[in-house]
Amino acid sequence: MAKKKQLKVTQIGSPIGRPKDQRATLVGLGLNKMHRSRVLEDTPSVRGMCAKIHHLVKVEEVSA
Structure with missing residues (x-):
């Protein structure tokens, strides 16, 4: 059985002054x-959320 791939998502930008939908995506x-x-x-769905707020997060693939 193959392991599912995982992503490590780190917040690098502040949601202050951002639209409500971007704040909700972070949450x-x-x-x-x-x-x-x-x-x-x-x-x-997770990839899409990360793409929407790409300027606020850093995404890395986790090799587990």
């Missing part, structure tokens, strides 16, 4: 403070 990814990281399953 949806489980991020709420600068330099916090989450390891999430690599799915199209």
Whole structure:
């Protein structure tokens, strides 16, 4: 059984002064403070959320 790919998403930008939908996307990814990281399953929805706020997050593939 193949392991599912994972992404490490780290918040590098502040949501201050950003539109509500970008703030909500950060919360949806489980991020709420600068330099916090989450390891999430690599799915199209997570990729889309990261693409929407690419200027606020750093995305790395986790080799597990």
